[in-house]
Amino acid sequence: MDMKKRISLELRNRTPAEVAELVVDNCRTSDGEVEGLTDDFKELEFLSMVNVGLTSLAKLPSLPKLRKLELSDNxxxxxxxxxxxxCPNLTYLNLSGNKIKELSNVEALQNLKNLKSLDLFNCEITTLEEYRESIFELLPQVTYLDGFDQEDNEAPNSEADDDDDDDDEEGEGRAGPKGDYDEEDEDEDEDEEVSEGGEVGLSYLMKERIQDEEDDDDYAEEEEDEQKAGVQGEKRKRGAEDEGEDDDDDDDDD
Incomplete structure (x- = not known):
């Protein structure tokens, strides 16, 4: 995708004046120049053009509020x-992975009075003897070179710090990750309880059904016993009556 089209897509129905950050990494320029970027991006503070085939910055528009510029791998x-x-207010400039070989190539950066961080990693200039000392002497306004200051202290990750601050602020207005995690656990516990309750209910119903069947069997046996007892009683009664009739007959005969 060419740079013009990429920039048009990145606008996302905004006007250039409404854009503060613009990332067009890995798109392509037709002639090694900046394309599609105009002076209308007057509010732009962060611009990333990594690996877009740039060979020149001659067509870079005026970006008075730009503070961070990513130009690596060009x-x-x-x-x-x-x-x-x-871009007179640049504070951060990444030129790593470019074709910069000599100190004279970066001498023009002396006029960037607000420049605090410069990255030339993977440029041929880094192989020069006393490279770091020479850059710090040439550009006294620079605090961090390739991520470290003159005493080899690593530059703070300001973007990570900003993200942490954002997370803290968001955490004040909504439940944080821990709350989400607890809520998920609670949902899982409820699911388990429902599942266990379903199993218990099913078992209970089965037991009830078995008990009912056993009760029916007991009732049937009792009814059968009663019927047998009744039949036997009837037989005994009839037998007694028969015996009584025989006695009467004997008396008559006498």
Whole structure:
């Protein structure tokens, strides 16, 4: 995808003046120049053009509020004077993976008075003897070079800090990850209780059914016994009556 089309998509129905951050990494320029970016992006503070085939910054528009510029993995060899002219308030500049070989290639950055962090990692210039000392001497306003200061202290990850702050602020207005986790556990517990309750209910019903069947069997046996007892009683009664009739006959005969 070419840079113009990518920028148009990244606008997402916004006007250029409403955009504060713009990322067009891995798209392509037709002639190694910046395309589709205009002076209308006057509110832009962060711009990332990583691996887009840039060889020159001659067509970079005026971006007075731009503070962070990502230009890593391009083919820029020098001519960086456009940066101080078009982006005078830059504080962070990443030129790693470009074609910068000599100190003279970055000398133009002296005019970026607010520049605090510069990255030249994977550029040929880093192989020069006393490279770090020379850069810090050439650009005294720079605090961090390739992520470390002159005493080899690592630069703070300001973006990570910002994310942490955002998380804290969001946490004040809504349940955090821990709350979500507890809620999920509670849902799982409820599911387990329902499941267990279903099993208990089923077992109970089965037991009730078996008990009912046993009660029916007992009742049937009792009824059968009663019927047998009744029949036997009837037989005994009839036998007694028969015996009584025989006695009467004997008396008559006498």
């Amino acid at each position: 083919n820029i060899a020098g001519h960086l004077e456009m940066l101080s002219e078009k």
